[in-house]
Amino acid sequence: MKLSDTMATPIEEKLDQNLKVRSGMVHVSDGKCRPEPLRLSLTMELLTLQKLEIVTPTSSQLNGPPMESKERMVQITRQKQGGLGLSIKGGAEHKLPILISRIYKDQAADITGQLFVGDAIIKVNGEYITACPHDDAVNILRNAGDIVVLTVKHYRAATPFLQKQLTKDTPDSDNDVTCAELKADEGYKSSVNSGTISRSCSRPMSICSEPEKRWADVVAVPLMMAYVTRYIYGTDKLRPNAFEVRGLNGLSTGVIHCDELAILSQWLKLITDNVVGLTHLQMKLYNRNFAVGERIEYMGWVNEGVINNNISWQSYKPRFLLLKGTEVMLFETPPLNVAGISKALVVYKVYQTMFRIVKESETVDSRQHCFLLQSSGHEPRYLSVETRQELLRIENSWNAAIVTSVIKLGRKTFAVSHQGKSGGLTLDWQAGFSLTEGADATMVWQYKFSQLRGSSDDGKSKLKLHFQDSETRAIETKELECQVLQSLLFCMHAFLTAKVASVDPAFLSSIQQT
Template sequence: MRLNLNSNEESDIKERFVNGVKAKTGLVRINDSNRGSIAVRLVLTLECLKLQKKEDVDNHPSSSSSAEDTLDNFQPSPNYYLRYVTVTRKNGSLGISVKGGRENNLPILISKIPEGGAAHNTKRLFVGDAIIKVNDHLITNVCHDDALQMLRSSGHNVTLLVKHYKAAAPFLLGPRGNNNNNNGESEEEEDDVWVDFISIPLLMGYVTRYVQGTDKLRRNGFEVHGMNGTNSSIIHCDNVNSLSEWIKCITENIANLAEIQIKLYNLNFGINEKIEYMGWVNEGVLNNNHPWQSYCARFMIIRGRDVLLFDTPPMSISEWLDCEVVYKLYESMLRVVKDTENVDQRQNCFLLQTCSGVSRYFSMETKQGLLDVQCAWHRSICTSMMNIKSRTFYVLHGNNQQPSNLILDWDNGFTLYDNWTNSNIWTYKFSELRGSSDDHISRLKLHFNNAGCIETKELVCQDLQSLLFCVHAFLTAKVVSVDPSYLNTDSIQQ
């Protein structure tokens, strides 16, 4: 997947606990039909991606108030210099934001107290208060993230020992009572009120940077689609590193969930029916009314001897059994399309060719996704051919076109069996095949190495394409069985 933005900015994605769950968070933009481009927060957990909007809260005095009036509202009287304050959470929140920490050589300072929140209702906490203890646990020498975790896990009723730093209040409030992010301090957003408005389960979901149905890559945006039909709309990132990291993290979470789901499914399948791959691919579809190719998302499963294609992920046994598009692996071939052969701007493409003459063109979102499909295909081919052991094809050989059987056998290789004499005419190992040629109709020439000499055997087969694909499947399986490292993604990169 190509990233076209040029930026040296670091990713602004943070890792924190949200409602007690470890998550990655960050601000992005989406387009709203009523409000135009709006800022939202992404919250990524192992199983879900949430888009959140910030709930509007009037935290600040009116614009007519002076900076001095603002500070007066937040400065305690002298007898509040060192004190205990008990805060009862409201909607799970203490109602404070904090800055500072050991990494900044600062105490944990209250930087914001939204009006109407739990802390505001006590009337005894103020911007500029340093938190000394949380429920008798000293936090004067902890880092920012550890302090946040202690505050979040401190229970419903929290007793804080605080000490006011009068000089810190103007610094934290800024000239008009707003929070500033100065001197490298990290501003905590968790106590702001964020409300979920889109929640996308990642199991059997997918990420795409392409404009729907086209080969056009979005410069700074992506979409996330869930199997339940939900989608994220177009998520825009102004930071190229954040864009790259979001796509990478979401894709990895989807892949991890798919791997777990595959293991669960495989508990119900026999050793020769295991799922090796399950995920979304993009199929190029020619439209007779237009000169260009459009793309549709297909859900591909490589299982046992079959490759299955669905419009939506199967959710029941009946849906598995009723799949309308099923191809046998040993009667098909997966061929990676070189970059110079791509039909348009889509990258990471491959062809699924079948013996019936059907050829389907697919594109993956990432190079790694393409390698995953290749590896799964090779694993399934190896398992299938070792289990099948042999395949027999009716052929004609010789000048008088004698009817015979060409037997492809896992142990013996190629054997031509004469049906008239009931005897083997010749046998060669798979490793002795040096090449082949055909007329794309029925005539096939096989070139074998026999003690340093090339011997050519000419056959006529009405099921030529199926024979060729089956030969390819046996040869691929042999290579994989001899060299298991061939299944590693590094060894099959083009």
């Protein structure tokens, strides 16, 4: 069968040097031209499109470092003995990048087959280390976990210098990594053999120069915080049996077509699971910099519906959503570091914002899995995600963020009038509702959250709260006026939601009795 006639094939799974790789044939197009057959290859951190090539390798091309200085992502599994199996030189204090100076034979870095002396480490688990001093880079690598994703770029000019250092067979200088987790304390094997340099590599160099078939990379899209969609970009039109993946580096897979819906669903699940896993890892790295009440609960891609008066249909723009501490944020692109989190396009307080899942019967177009965010004083934002599972993840994270924000807020007081007198209605996480009047804040009445039986308002300023007396069981109605009624209602909803989400027994009991 000719390659051009190849149909999409079931997904195969194999281990390549301890790295799980899934692959299968698909068809790929730019959305306009006829799709062409390519192989789709998936690792934990990369989605790669490949085409079959026939090449005659030269000796200089065999098992050597990459000829082009493009960024690459490599996953390393830390070993108990030997750690990452590499040494580094350089650092900001030397005005040098963090360079791999040694790779130890048969250890973690060597086993990947994708790391070379002269590679500069740009990111560790998505965290930039290009501006780090040498010792800081050591600590980051030391604490990077058992599965470490390195983003590297090869510097050919540095390789001869580093190899020259190895020929001297001198011990690592103070500028090398000396911790046991990065180099082997036991079983150390020098890369110097009889005075000649050999790459400390367990991969034998082929001596065959016969033409061979191989899969050459067409495009490699990093999955860290990648954008995955089945919709035609910017619309509510779902592509039949097709999807697209866009990476943070600006690269796109193009439109990937699968002949069978089952294969499409399997690819989408595998890719999405990897994106979610890597994004969660990045979230944990960011959260190292924040106190408990300020940490990120959720981050991921959503699509925002944008109403345009010049066209008859609604368009969509990708937005990156963060739930952090007491705030919900929307970004045009994901923040690449902690400093980037302060550059959100939109920031709302969680306790002053309503989150509501849109029923299928209420959606404005063909987009599914939609929800509304409405903050007091702002127009509602209509958002959608790709799957029901992702929508539920956001809902659960929202409930957790509500609890966090309300507990941190503690209490909130709104200026109101009651029976013609000015006062303050206070929502208190511990005490519930209370009304005070006068300059000395005299308490007029107080009720627990569990005593609230209902409320009604006129949509402008008037509010009625219906409480049940704990002794007589009678319903007592309190009428109030508030000039920021929407803000009061949203905040009240947040406090009540937080009570439910935190499983307050009295409140849950009161819900069951009504």
